[in-house]
Amino acid sequence: KAGVTQTPRYLIKTRGQQVTLSCSPISGHRSVSWYQQTPGQGLQFLFEYFSETQRNKGNFPGRFSGRQFSNSRSEMNVSTLELGDSALYLCASSFDSYGYTFGSGTRLTVV
Amino acid sequence: AQKITQTQPGMFVQEKEAVTLDCTYDTSDQSYGLFWYKQPSSGEMIFLIYQGSYDEQNATEGRYSLNFQKARKSANLVISASQLGDSAMYFCAMREGRFDSARQLTFGSGTQLTVLP
Numbered sequence: 001k002a003g004v005t006q007t008p009r010y011l012i013k014t015r016g017q018q019v020t021l022s023c024s025p026i027s028g029h030r031s032v033s034w035y036q037q038t039p040g041q042g043l044q045f046l047f048e049y050f051s052e053t054q055r056n057k058g059n060f061p062g063r064f065s066g067r068q069f070s071n072s073r074s075e076m077n078v079s080t081l082e083l084g085d086s087a088l089y090l091c092a093s094s095f096d097s098y099g100y101t102f103g104s105g106t107r108l109t110v111v
Numbered sequence: 112a113q114k115i116t117q118t119q120p121g122m123f124v125q126e127k128e129a130v131t132l133d134c135t136y137d138t139s140d141q142s143y144g145l146f147w148y149k150q151p152s153s154g155e156m157i158f159l160i161y162q163g164s165y166d167e168q169n170a171t172e173g174r175y176s177l178n179f180q181k182a183r184k185s186a187n188l189v190i191s192a193s194q195l196g197d198s199a200m201y202f203c204a205m206r207e208g209r210f211d212s213a214r215q216l217t218f219g220s221g222t223q224l225t226v227l228p
Contacts, residue, residue: 045216099158102158
């Protein structure tokens with residue numbers, strides 16, 4: 001079966017711009033969660049969506065937002081980009097919380 | 112306090128030997144799950160093994176086994192017969208709470224494993 005698909009793989013944006021990242025979960029998985037990975041802070045939880053509802057949110061500013069569509073695909077948006085937003089953004093899909101399957105990530109560089 | 116602690120930033124192992132990657136955790140929940148993931152330089156997080164807090168047996172998946180010591184709150188990953196392809200960053204992670212309510216993973220800082228030929 002197809003895995004978790006994240007697009008795009010790489011992205012370069014300028015400070016102040018906004019960006020939208022996409023995640024298509026494994027078929028049948030209704031939970032999608034997002035993580036930010038940086039060398040300084042490691043892996044940090046952003047938010048989790050289930051059946052189009054945000055169920056849980058990490059400690060990130062309001063510039064970070066997301067949504068989930070009826071087909072379980074999820075997008076995350078970062079507005080007013082800062083240099084510190086440069087990171088690998090990973091999404092994980094889950095059928096139940098016994099297993100989380102991650103995508104290959106989107107590597108965002110803010111210049 | 113750190114919920115997941117990995118004290119080995121880097122480890123080296125000779126090909127075909129076994130290696131243990133350390134992980135300690137901190138939680139007051141009775142129900143929780145522990146995961147190990149492998150992250151090669153490409154960035155993808157690859158699931159290796161899972162241990163539930165109520166599982167009495169240590170989890171095993173092929174060459175991977177989890178040495179679960181609940182009283183000591185440790186969940187060390189053992190890789191037997193190391194291969195060159197095992198060179199990667201390894202993360203220990205925890206899901207707190209029951210599986211039907213817990214919604215996020217907390218990760219450790221990772222251990223960079225290098226397998227030497």
